[in-house]
Amino acid sequence: MDTRQLKTLLAIRSHGTFAQAADVVGLTPSAVSQQVHALEDELRVTIFDRSTRPPQATPEGLQVIEMAEDILRREEDTRASLRGDQIAGTLMLGSVRSSALNLLPSALVELRHRYPGLKPSLRISLSSTLIADVAAGRLDAAIVAEHVGFPSALRWSPFVREPLWLIAPREMGAQDPIELLNTRPYIRFHSNVPLANLIDTEISRLGVVTNDVAEIDTIGSIVTCVRQGLGISVVPHAALQDPEGKDITRLPFGNPQVTRQIGIVERTVSPRGEIIARLHGVLSELCGTYGLARTAVADSA
Secondary structure: OOHHHHHHHHHHHHHOOHHHHHHHHOOOHHHHHHHHHHHHHHHOOOOEEOOOOOOEEOHHHHHHHHHHHHHHHHHHHHHHHHOOOOOOEEEEEEEOOOHHHHOHHHHHHHHHHHOOOEEEEEEEOOHHHHHHHHHHOOOOEEEEEOOOOOOOOEEEEEEEEEEEEEEEEHHHOOOOHHHHHHHOEEEEEOOOOHHHHHHHHHHHHOOOOOEEEEEEOOHHHHHHHHHOOOOEEEEEHHHHOOHHHHOEEEEEOOOOOOEEEEEEEEEOOOOOHHHHHHHHHHHHHHOHHHEOOHHHHHHHO
């Protein structure tokens, strides 16, 4: 097995056919086929089912492709390190699908400007999947909310502690939050994520019985529905930074006002520790007043 074979393998996966992959890697289609056969013989597996058009990766082939991606990324990172260019290579990053995702594009653009040799690769998934992928080394780090039961080999560093707001159409103005929750149509954030559980727990603690008119699984859609007058809801501060979020009445949610934390989970011993620390700093800066410095978190641990 050599890196040329692995690059050819990924080209087939990306472009769909042996012929198209051959153009990408600068080989003939027969040479590409020979490389795949050699790799299959060495590993004693069938990587592609050639009875279909285009060829489809077998279950074992998908494992080989995942291995190839990991080997090539490690090779790239090692070359960058040996050149002394440590802020380079590929940063495999995951994130939950939440309002925190609004911050990531700006953070990644900022990192790209500072470190042109860095190539971020972003994957969106559930917290449990992301945490498992970080622990297994399939991801360098992931953006997740405060979570119960991080494995001991992982470190979670929050970069923001933001308040939750009860939001209502602008024309409602400032009113008593409890009265609004008890009397106005309510749009529930319905999702298997910690934020949804945090909101529901506080509503129950306040003794409120909401009049649900909708269940929606994305915070951005909830903000839109509230702005258009469908009902009231509860969202985190980051969800109200876009222009449409500013045209909404917001009131403190909870007594005292409830906050939630989002942070970066990484392995305690990570070859990408330096760049992850820099990403944490950029995200913290973007959060403004609610940002948490990494050093302060470490000192309080």
